[in-house]
Every structure is written in structure tokens, then in C-alpha cells.
Amino acid sequence: MSTLDQDRATVLSRIRIALGVTGADGAREAAVADRLRRHPRGTIPARGLQSAEAGIALLEAMLASQGAEVTRARTPEVAVRAIADTLRVHELPLRLRMGNDPLLHALPWDAALELEWRFGAAEAEDRAALSRAVAAAAETGSLFLVSGGDNPTTLAFLPETHIILIRAGDIVGCYEEAFDRLRTAFGVGTLPRAVTMISGPSRTADIEQIIVRGAHGPKRLHVVVLG
């Protein structure tokens, strides 16, 4: 056995001795396999079980209380204007970084011709980026972003300003519903390389418990709810 295998065997056998079990026990194996297959839900807080429209209102309220700016855009044109306005209001260059997300690319960008684009993963000098969240959980105002060429993870962390677009129909009540959507999209028992729940702009309270925004990630998070 290599050292690696030996270390593995050492830890597992110590655990089995402590538990007074062997590695091959049908009932224990069945209990574990069953739980992994059924992945039963625990208690879902009542606030995460509301109607769609109440869920959207809760998401917006939670995000606002956690320091994000939120715009409700009934049409794609309004969403595009809201994205451009975010840069303008904060006196940023009218330049945005984004990935290959088809939904974002299909937005009517003619409504904001002044915007200049960069595509791909974020770079150090990028000031603002746009991502799409695949789902959001109203219960704590948490947007679910998944890694990949469509929405590179660095977009959410390197630039000072991050804009996230979420379709109203992708807002669900609780975390469990969001994960069920990911299971449908990416398969059961697997996840994309990174799933990031974002619930506000970057912050720290390490010094004297005083909250300061923009610790290492974005100082500003703007969420556009489309639909």
C-alpha cells in the first residue's frame, strides 16, 4: 500500500473501531444509500413557501436590507436601460464584462447602444460586470450563480460593481427548490464547479463590528428582476 492508501485505511478503520462497526454492514449501507437517493427535506420556513409574487417582494426586501440595489424591470428594454443606468448613476465608464449566457446576449441591447462590451472571465482592470442568476431563493434574498463559460465566476468577485439579472420566473421560495432546479439542469448528485449563493455586496465587520462594504468583492451589487 502507498502512504496515501495507508493513511486512508488508518482513518477509516479508526472511525469503524470507534463506532464498533465493520465496513460491510448491509443495514448501515442501505441507510446511507437511501438517504442519498431520497435526500429528504427538513423543515422549510413558512416565509420560503409563499406565492410567486410574494416571493419576489420578499427577495427584493431581503436584498435591499442586505445592501443591494434592486430594480424590477417588466420588459427586457427596461432591464437593458436599468443596467446602463446603474453604470451612469455611479459615474462608471459605460463598459461591461460578461460571459456567453444566451439569455443575456438575447436582450435588446439596441436600447443601450452606448455600452461597450468585453466577453469572458473578468480581468483585474474591469470596473463592472454582468451575470445571470439561474435561480434565487426568496427566503434570504439569495441569488444562485453557476460557474461556466456563460457566467464566469470571476465576474462576481473581481469588479467593484456587479450587476445580476434574474428572471422573475426563476425566483423560488426556498434553497431546496433552487437546488431541485439545479438537479434538473445539471443532473442528480452533481453540481457545476461552483454554485455561489450571493445575498448582497461584499462586506466585512471584522474591525470593531463596524460593517464596511466592498471588502474584497464588489462594493456594489445591483439586481435586475426581469418580468
Next chain:
Amino acid sequence: MSRMSGGSDDASPQSFKEGASRALADAKLQRALLNVKRGFIAKRALAKSKLPEFDQLRDEGRAIKDHTLAHLDLYLEAYERKVIGCGGSVHFAPSAADARDIVLRLCQDAGAHLVTKGKSMVSEEIGLNPHLEAAGVEVAETDLGEHIIQIRGEGPSHIIAPVIHLNKEDIAEDFARAHRGLPQGRSLATVQDLVAEARAVLREKFLGADVGITGANLLIAETGSSVIVTNEGNGDLTQTLPRMHIVIASIEKIVPTLEDACTILRLLARSGTGQEITTYTTFATGPARAGDSDGPRQYHVVLLDNGRSEMLGSEFRDMLRCIRCGACLNHCPVYGAIGGHAYGSLYPGPMGAVLTPALAGIDHARDLPSASSFCGRCEEVCPMAIPLPSLMRKWRERDFERGDPPLAQRLALKLWAFAAKRPRLYHGLGGVVAPLLARLAGAQGRFRSLPFAGAWTGTRDLPAPEGKTFHELYREKTRSGMR
């Protein structure tokens, strides 16, 4: 210390009493500690009040952990299969030294000159930074609090708020000294100034790092994911930008499914910082996939035992439910009075008093299980319902049974036990001693000093008995009809 090292090496846990005295006399520390009360306690109470299901979730969280611990071997194997299946590697580390060596070897294989780190108590526990630095690898802590203690050369004083013992003026001095190449006389007066400077300094490190090391708040067997919760975003930059991501986590961090993770996440931030949820909660699963334009090319997980499997088979198994939220520290009157460093152990407060003797051996932590007023608030606020006071008592019993408490303590307890087992003798002695003490104490009814009790009477008076024993008073009252 045998198994624990890192920030706790220089301050022996034996010096708890000295550390506590120093802490109580330290005016700057006392000012900083007010922030614990002002911040965490009120915020947790508010967050809990906004979630009516909190207590039910707490019961479920406890059940999840108990189930997982009872099947720990099988969940670790299931988790390992998933990590390998998505292109990552799992390394089992029986001891702290094994874990250090594995991480160093991985860094060397990656040709690493600069390593960035997210906040990780396990990495402190194994003494990772000095080990990497001794081999010529530069280590940059990126959590703001961890960055501050790294430049100060000290350990964290709180498991989720490493610099709760400092005021902004202390930190301004550290930055002025340690951040070279910046203009002299720049303003570091506000917390905003300090955060902005740390952001700029650490941004360079993020962009230049070869390897990123993070801990894990949870590991998920269903998907092979490691979960980190942060507010700053430093953990995500650490695990996204470098070409290798190393996760270092202890074996009890595992939960079965995403649903189980959801239940625990609902408890974690609310109990710790009092937030509904932290700003970022990231599930990392393996290295970058085909078509990804960012993310690490290699993903390794180091699973640390270091005494935990032994706890699993002992009366301290409940402690393995701990999710490191810090609520027991925040609500502990002893922690609130002296801060974390006085404990002389990496893990302070009630959770540290139970965990440290298990990891380092009771020889190295004898004072800790007694460093408590046993008020029980820690157990009350623990989101995993760990019976911390009774676990501390078990350590005290074990320590006493080993038979080497101080001679005076043993003799006194033996004498007391001898009398207590003989009611007539006990009452007889009580009837003599109580009036005697009352007479000696005089009109004031208290002692300013007493032989063998200088530690008590040094800071306060000892109230004296009023002259009659409880039994005498009870008899008198029942006779006169007052019950």
C-alpha cells in the same frame, strides 16, 4: 503540545489564570470586548426572532449530525467517490503532521511561490503557515481579520472574528508598519480607510497566487462539494483564481445531502454573526470543467482526523456536531470578560474548553474545563444543542480521577466527603463551625481575608455564615408553623 500547534504554541494553556488576570487588567482589550456584547448577542437574538422555525431546525440539525456521525465511515467513502468522479482528489490525514506534509507536497508539486488562504481554523490547528513558510512558500491570509493577525504575528482570539480583541487604532499602527511602499502619513483613521488599504494590498496577492487554500464549513456526500460561507468574498477569490485549490477540512464537517446543508446553513449565520445568511455561500465541486473560462485546474481535499475519530468513540462524541458558529463564545460571561487569547488555546470559550483537551490531551488543557461559571448559556444558544457544561464537567471528572490534582484540593475534598457521608458528624460540625465563623467575622458579617483563600478574598469579601446552620433554621421555622 502533542497534536495541536499553530497560534497556540507559545501560550501554554497552563497559564490560563495568568492570562485571565492580564486580560482583566488590559483596558484596551476590555474596550474592544464590549463589541462582542454590542454586536453578536443582539444580532443573533433578532435573527432568531425573525425565524419562528429556529428551534425546530435546531432539533433537525442535531439529528442530521448524529445520523452522519453514526455512519461517518460510509459518508466519507461516498463523498470521496463523488470528488474523484468530478476530477478532484481526496487525501486522508491521520494527524496534523500528516496534513501539513500533504499540503506542502501539493504546493511543491504545483511549483508554488505564493499561496493565498481563506479563513480556516483547521489550518491554524495543524500549524500550516509556519510549515509552508519554512519551506520557502509565501503564505498570504486574505480574510481581513486573519490578515491583521498574520502581520501582528498572533493567533485569532475568536473563531469567527479573529481580531475582536483589537481596536481600529491598534490596527492602524500595524498597517502603517507592515504595508510597505505606501505613502507615509496616509490616513488610516477610519475603519473604511483600513478596509480600503487591505483590499488594495491583498488584491495583488489574489492575482499573483499559485495555490489557494480554503477550509470548509460543510462537505456534502451527495455531490462531493465543499462549502464555504464568507462575507468578504476572499474565500471565493482564493479558490477561483489560482491554478490549484486545496480544501482542508476535518472529517466531521460532512453532511449527507444538499437538503441537510440547507438546514444547517439556516442555523449557522443566524447563530454566529446574527445574519440571515452570509453574503456568499459557495459550493465548490472539483476543478474547472471543459468550457469553463475560470476556476482552478486542480482540486484537492485534505481530510483531517487529528483526534476526532477518538472523540467519536468517547463520551465527547456530541462535540463533533459543532459547526464553529461562535455563539457559545459570544454568550459566555468568561469569554466576554477576558477574550480569547487568555485561554491559551487555539479554540477558546466553551467549545474550546471541550475540544482542546480532546485534541491536545487534558495534560495540556487542565484549566480550561474549569474556566467557566457553568451558567449554561452556551448550551442554550448552541445551534447543535451540544451539552457543553456537562462535557466540561466530564473533563473535570477525568482530570480528577487521574489523581494528580493539588494535594490541598484532594485532602479538602476527602475530608468533606468523609463528613458528608456521616450526617450526624456533618450536622455536629456544622453546628460548631457556623457560629464560630459568624463570631470571627464580627459585625460586618464578612471576611476581608482568609488563610488558603487569598485568591478569592484578594478581589472580594467572603460572606460569613450568620450563626445557625440551614438545618437549625429549618427546624425552627417548621416548629413555628412557617413553611
